[in-house]
Amino acid sequence: xxxxxxxxxxxxxxxxxxxxxxxxxxxxxxxxxxxxxxxxxxxxxxxxxxxxxxxxxxxxxxxxxxxxxxxxxxxxxxxxxxxxxxxxxxxxxxxxxxxxxxxxxxxxxxxxxxxxxxxxxxxxxxxx
Amino acid sequence: xxxxxxxxxxxxxxxxxxxxxxxxxxxxxxxxxxxxxxxxxxxxxxxxxxxxxxxxxxxxxxxxxxxxxxxxxxxxxxxxxxxxxxxxxxxxxxxxxxxxxxxxxxxxxxxxxxxxxxxxxxxxxxxx
Amino acid sequence: xxxxxxxxxxxxxxxxxxxxxxxxxxxxxxxxxxxxxxxxxxxxxxxxxxxxxxxxxxxxxxxxxxxxxxxxxxxxxxxxxxxxxxxxxxxxxxxxxxxxxxxxxxxxxxxxxxxxxxxxxxxxxxxx
Amino acid sequence: xxxxxxxxxxxxxxxxxxxxxxxxxxxxxxxxxxxxxxxxxxxxxxxxxxxxxxxxxxxxxxxxxxxxxxxxxxxxxxxxxxxxxxxxxxxxxxxxxxxxxxxxxxxxxxxxxxxxxxxxxxxxxxxx
Amino acid sequence: xxxxxxxxxxxxxxxxxxxxxxxxxxxxxxxxxxxxxxxxxxxxxxxxxxxxxxxxxxxxxxxxxxxxxxxxxxxxxxxxxxxxxxxxxxxxxxxxxxxxxxxxxxxxxxxxxxxxxxxxxxxxxxxx
Amino acid sequence: xxxxxxxxxxxxxxxxxxxxxxxxxxxxxxxxxxxxxxxxxxxxxxxxxxxxxxxxxxxxxxxxxxxxxxxxxxxxxxxxxxxxxxxxxxxxxxxxxxxxxxxxxxxxxxxxxxxxxxxxxxxxxxxx
Numbered sequence: 001x002x003x004x005x006x007x008x009x010x011x012x013x014x015x016x017x018x019x020x021x022x023x024x025x026x027x028x029x030x031x032x033x034x035x036x037x038x039x040x041x042x043x044x045x046x047x048x049x050x051x052x053x054x055x056x057x058x059x060x061x062x063x064x065x066x067x068x069x070x071x072x073x074x075x076x077x078x079x080x081x082x083x084x085x086x087x088x089x090x091x092x093x094x095x096x097x098x099x100x101x102x103x104x105x106x107x108x109x110x111x112x113x114x115x116x117x118x119x120x121x122x123x124x125x126x127x128x
Numbered sequence: 129x130x131x132x133x134x135x136x137x138x139x140x141x142x143x144x145x146x147x148x149x150x151x152x153x154x155x156x157x158x159x160x161x162x163x164x165x166x167x168x169x170x171x172x173x174x175x176x177x178x179x180x181x182x183x184x185x186x187x188x189x190x191x192x193x194x195x196x197x198x199x200x201x202x203x204x205x206x207x208x209x210x211x212x213x214x215x216x217x218x219x220x221x222x223x224x225x226x227x228x229x230x231x232x233x234x235x236x237x238x239x240x241x242x243x244x245x246x247x248x249x250x251x252x253x254x255x256x
Numbered sequence: 257x258x259x260x261x262x263x264x265x266x267x268x269x270x271x272x273x274x275x276x277x278x279x280x281x282x283x284x285x286x287x288x289x290x291x292x293x294x295x296x297x298x299x300x301x302x303x304x305x306x307x308x309x310x311x312x313x314x315x316x317x318x319x320x321x322x323x324x325x326x327x328x329x330x331x332x333x334x335x336x337x338x339x340x341x342x343x344x345x346x347x348x349x350x351x352x353x354x355x356x357x358x359x360x361x362x363x364x365x366x367x368x369x370x371x372x373x374x375x376x377x378x379x380x381x382x383x384x
Numbered sequence: 385x386x387x388x389x390x391x392x393x394x395x396x397x398x399x400x401x402x403x404x405x406x407x408x409x410x411x412x413x414x415x416x417x418x419x420x421x422x423x424x425x426x427x428x429x430x431x432x433x434x435x436x437x438x439x440x441x442x443x444x445x446x447x448x449x450x451x452x453x454x455x456x457x458x459x460x461x462x463x464x465x466x467x468x469x470x471x472x473x474x475x476x477x478x479x480x481x482x483x484x485x486x487x488x489x490x491x492x493x494x495x496x497x498x499x500x501x502x503x504x505x506x507x508x509x510x511x512x
Numbered sequence: 513x514x515x516x517x518x519x520x521x522x523x524x525x526x527x528x529x530x531x532x533x534x535x536x537x538x539x540x541x542x543x544x545x546x547x548x549x550x551x552x553x554x555x556x557x558x559x560x561x562x563x564x565x566x567x568x569x570x571x572x573x574x575x576x577x578x579x580x581x582x583x584x585x586x587x588x589x590x591x592x593x594x595x596x597x598x599x600x601x602x603x604x605x606x607x608x609x610x611x612x613x614x615x616x617x618x619x620x621x622x623x624x625x626x627x628x629x630x631x632x633x634x635x636x637x638x639x640x
Numbered sequence: 641x642x643x644x645x646x647x648x649x650x651x652x653x654x655x656x657x658x659x660x661x662x663x664x665x666x667x668x669x670x671x672x673x674x675x676x677x678x679x680x681x682x683x684x685x686x687x688x689x690x691x692x693x694x695x696x697x698x699x700x701x702x703x704x705x706x707x708x709x710x711x712x713x714x715x716x717x718x719x720x721x722x723x724x725x726x727x728x729x730x731x732x733x734x735x736x737x738x739x740x741x742x743x744x745x746x747x748x749x750x751x752x753x754x755x756x757x758x759x760x761x762x763x764x765x766x767x768x
């Protein structure tokens with residue numbers, strides 16, 4: 001497959017998960033400087049890995065939330081809480097993942113995860 | 129609920145996930161020295177969090193695999209690959225999680241995860 | 257012991273360490289969404305582990321400060337600097353732990369730890 | 385060599401890399417409380433390791449940027465992006481290091497690195 | 513560019529860095545299970561990022577060594593010490609990076625890095 | 641103070657903590673290649689930080705054990721469990737630190753810490 005097709009497929013998948021406006025904003029945020037990274041994210045991240053069969057998108061979101069909470073990447077965690085909600089995850093499922101974080105990455109990681117997850121859920125106007 | 133009941137429920141859940149023999153072996157491995165930690169794991173880990181509704185056990189396994197791969201805990205990762213297989217995850221689903229690790233925690237983490245996951249799957253006599 | 261008793265004991269211990277107001281505020285901050293995590297923290301964190309004999313509370317505080325500095329959890333680090341001061345640790349002892357962080361987790365971790373520790377000590381009106 | 389000479393050499397090297405004003409500000413920021421850490425940084429960090437032959441300063445800067453991005457130390461990362469520019473690294477070279485971060489520490493680490501690097505480069509009035 | 517061309521270019525670059533035999537061995541080690549990850553590594557890692565102009569390959573190797581030492585990935589660290597030697601880095605330059613690790617990721621990380629680096633250098637029959 | 645005096649003081653302190661034989665073995669293990677790192681460890685680590693008043697050596701050991709367990713440095717953790725025992729820490733105190741690790745860095749970190757701590761304690765012929 002041509003990398004340009006892969007890139008386009010990735011942008012489409014990414015917009016399905018996060019919304020067109022959010023993706024356009026993120027893709028443009030760092031201009032020329034960020035273009036090569038956006039290329040990697042779209043082509044390989046969303047055009048390739050996220051487009052693979054074998055694991056439903058909703059589960060991918062929950063796994064990504066758990067990983068980002070564990071490795072302490074707050075900004076990425078927040079982005080993927082939004083993605084998880086768009087992929088059909090419930091606030092309860094997201095909260096359960098945050099509780100698993102307490103067991104495997106510790107209470108400080110779980111505290112940060114709960115705080116950001118709830119803030120993000122409420123920004124969406126979802127009661128939780 | 130009495131903590132002893134919670135402990136017993138945790139041991140039962142843990143044995144459903146990993147098998148009675150494996151759990152008995154792990155619970156006894158560090159004797160008196162490890163008893164308080166085993167108490168925490170059984171009571172709070174399996175008796176409480178893993179026993180909660182709101183997220184199916186199979187998804188919990190995949191999230192835990194992703195987290196342990198990302199935070200570089202090889203022994204725990206291996207234990208939970210076995211648990212994931214017992215919880216009905218397929219080798220393909222486990223592999224997809226390991227590919228997500230490449231995106232969010234990097235290629236070195238994904239290399240370690242793939243190696244240990246395949247080794248564990250094959251030890252089970254599963255073709256992959 | 258009943259988990260409710262353990263929970264109550266944990267809340268009492270937690271309030272001894274951080275003050276009733278601070279604990280009430282933290283326990284309520286995330287409402288229903290955070291309740292299960294607060295349950296884990298109170299029951300297992302403070303009702304169980306922190307309530308164990310075998311290591312004095314002041315030393316537990318210094319160990320927790322060192323761990324949180326090393327794993328880069330700024331919010332938890334700040335909470336436990338306050339706890340350490342309440343547990344009778346001196347600013348000098350806290351500073352010595354932050355210097356140990358430089359050796360074992362590196363200078364960037366030590367810079368963050370020193371900055372937050374001093375800020376927290378000064379918020380308490382303690383000269384340092 | 386006397387540690388005081390080492391300290392002085394370190395301060396001189398540090399000021400060559402970051403500028404006298406920035407270094408004076410950082411050295412004084414935490415007063416007495418931070419003095420022992422500043423002593424370690426100047427004597428051992430800059431007076432010893434950074435003063436060693438065997439690796440050019442520009443390469444040291446790029447390695448430090450990569451390490452701090454990978455271990456999630458944003459403040460230190462920003463400081464060393466400024467140092468890298470002073471040591472003759474180009475915005476392109478810094479960006480290439482940030483892309484390497486995506487491969488070895490993951491996309492969330494690379495996103496944070498790109499954002500802070502570009503912000504820092506632009507604060508210097510450098511077009512990128 | 514077609515992803516197959518990118519893949520082929522990546523394999524070629526990878527073999528220049530690590531040697532054909534080592535790469536063939538690694539590419540085949542996990543069979544079908546590891547094929548998608550090898551695809552990511554070859555296409556995006558070596559065909560794309562490592563093939564970019566803007567940073568010389570030797571510096572990329574030193575940055576990757578520093579990052580892997582800091583994030584505690586021993587297997588990947590060892591692979592890239594070999595790559596660094598093939599890319600023209602001297603044992604002294606590799607050692608200097610390992611000393612920078614002490615400053616930014618701590619002495620435990622530096623101890624592991626020095627041990628593995630020297631072992632790898634000696635396996636090559638290089639005196640150090 | 642002359643750095644050579646600081647180095648000598650550091651070697652003396654280090655030998656008090658770990659024993660002369662163990663220190664001589666570690667100092668010589670990496671020959672010329674490791675000499676600059678050993679210089680940093682002896683001069684700054686033990687001659688400076690570990691020699692500071694303000695925190696008793698026994699507490700420093702327990703903090704270092706907690707930090708190394710949290711950041712996943714098994715070799716350094718083991719070295720400092722031996723040091724802690726030499727500094728008068730009891731197996732019970734070391735075990736309590738390992739239980740704190742479960743709360744703040746997660747169960748996988750606590751499992752590794754308990755396993756290595758008990759193995760090390762038993763190698764000393766201490767019943768636990």
